[in-house]
Amino acid sequence: MSDQPRRPRRPAKPYRRPKKDPVRVLAFEALRAVDERDAYANLVLPPLLRKARENGDFDARDAALATELVYGTLRRQGTYDAVVAACVDRPLREVDPPVLDVLNLGAHQLLGTRIPTHAAVSATVELARVVLGDGRAKFVNAVLRKIAQNDLDGWLERVAPPYDEDPEDHLAVVHSHPRWVVSALWDSLGGGRAGVEELLRADNERPEVTLVARPGRATTTELLDEEAAVAGRWSPYAVRLTEGGEPGAVPAVAQGRAGVQDEGSQLVALALADAPVEGPDRMWLDGCAGPGGKAALLAALAAERGAVLLASEKQPHRAGLVAKALAGNPGPYQVVAADGTRPPWRPGSFDRVLVDVPCTGLGALRRRPEARWRRRPEDLDGFAPLQRGLLRTALESVRVGGVVGYATCSPHLAETRAVVGDLLKQFPDTELIDARPLLPGVPDLGEGPDVQLWPHLHGTDAMYLALIRRTG
Numbered sequence: 001m002s003d004q005p006r007r008p009r010r011p012a013k014p015y016r017r018p019k020k021d022p023v024r025v026l027a028f029e030a031l032r033a034v035d036e037r038d039a040y041a042n043l044v045l046p047p048l049l050r051k052a053r054e055n056g057d058f059d060a061r062d063a064a065l066a067t068e069l070v071y072g073t074l075r076r077q078g079t080y081d082a083v084v085a086a087c088v089d090r091p092l093r094e095v096d097p098p099v100l101d102v103l104n105l106g107a108h109q110l111l112g113t114r115i116p117t118h119a120a121v122s123a124t125v126e127l128a129r130v131v132l133g134d135g136r137a138k139f140v141n142a143v144l145r146k147i148a149q150n151d152l153d154g155w156l157e158r159v160a161p162p163y164d165e166d167p168e169d170h171l172a173v174v175h176s177h178p179r180w181v182v183s184a185l186w187d188s189l190g191g192g193r194a195g196v197e198e199l200l201r202a203d204n205e206r207p208e209v210t211l212v213a214r215p216g217r218a219t220t221t222e223l224l225d226e227e228a229a230v231a232g233r234w235s236p237y238a239v240r241l242t243e244g245g246e247p248g249a250v251p252a253v254a255q256g257r258a259g260v261q262d263e264g265s266q267l268v269a270l271a272l273a274d275a276p277v278e279g280p281d282r283m284w285l286d287g288c289a290g291p292g293g294k295a296a297l298l299a300a301l302a303a304e305r306g307a308v309l310l311a312s313e314k315q316p317h318r319a320g321l322v323a324k325a326l327a328g329n330p331g332p333y334q335v336v337a338a339d340g341t342r343p344p345w346r347p348g349s350f351d352r353v354l355v356d357v358p359c360t361g362l363g364a365l366r367r368r369p370e371a372r373w374r375r376r377p378e379d380l381d382g383f384a385p386l387q388r389g390l391l392r393t394a395l396e397s398v399r400v401g402g403v404v405g406y407a408t409c410s411p412h413l414a415e416t417r418a419v420v421g422d423l424l425k426q427f428p429d430t431e432l433i434d435a436r437p438l439l440p441g442v443p444d445l446g447e448g449p450d451v452q453l454w455p456h457l458h459g460t461d462a463m464y465l466a467l468i469r470r471t472g
Helices: 022-037 041-054 060-075 077-085 097-111 117-131 134-147 152-159 167-175 179-189 193-203 263-274 293-304 316-326 379-397 417-426
Strands: 209-213 229-231 238-241 258-260 283-286 308-313 333-337 350-356 398-408 430-433 464-470
Touching (some): 167 179, 263 350, 263 464, 293 333
Parallel strands (some): 283 308, 308 333
């Protein structure tokens, strides 16, 4: 036996419980809801924030940080997935989804915010200990330390293919859009690299909150009294809240006299309302009225002219939202729960008809960033029959001399011009109206006669509108 004295063992460090960070735990819960339940962040996050404020866990700065972590992570998910994939020793599909959510939250803090590196790593590892356990937290720590070795530009040079070799895949990784979405947006926009890059960047920016003053019930002057409120760019009824905030705290919004509505959505309703019709102008129809934003604006405009709006929505719960939006309208209106492809009204009953059809939602990726990862190219085939069926019914529902507005919150050509072109062939007694003069002051509206709005050019969702008149 050795005569050397044994070294005394170091006492084991006492176990330290992880510190629960309410902001990051809430952000993780929101991301899990989006992933597990196909929920939308703009629906999941507000009640989580409200509950946190009621519990005294959050102040305004905490809520702002949680919001940035959730939306920033979702917007840049494709980019962060590529970075994480370069830092793990297994295919990304083999990383458990909750672990990947934590890693992407950490990647966003490291690469997409001004949070110091050490703080971003330590806070994310603590989150991992809370929601994943100590074992997987060690894996998270190792991956994040690799990610921290480069900034975003350095990582993009490593993980994005060169533009000259694969333009669409390069843009997909750099701007965090699925490749098929990049291709579709580029086809619809046309032009070269600069334009599509501006569009993809705009999709990754946080949109302003836009309000609409419903005619006869509220005024823009009233809404402009709110803090950081400025007039809309194009709609005479629009007011923008440049610093975000809680729209429900605005009295006119809380009372239903105003609402939250993208300016592009307002322009679609206004263009239909101002389109020239031949003959009487007494009966208007919103054939896809849920959740009620356009219907509320149309009903108010109809009331000013002595016309009546019928708002139709297939889903009863969404019809209830429409009824709530129209409550208090200064003139007569009616809300019905009805299938727009099998309507209960007679053909030729209306002077003006709007159908804002269900679609992939690729025009609202600023507001619903998770939609880009949820949608698939085959979804277009699922929407196509419904879109054509709704436009067919709309054309049958309008009288000769009346006007139909076909709208969709997608710039995909398969959901816009392809649908309109097919139905015009089936209804030879129709003609397209030039919609551009009905959006006065709005630039860059293309060659017409239809209109495609863009986030990077107009600051709106990518709404599409075609106006069609029945001629015989």
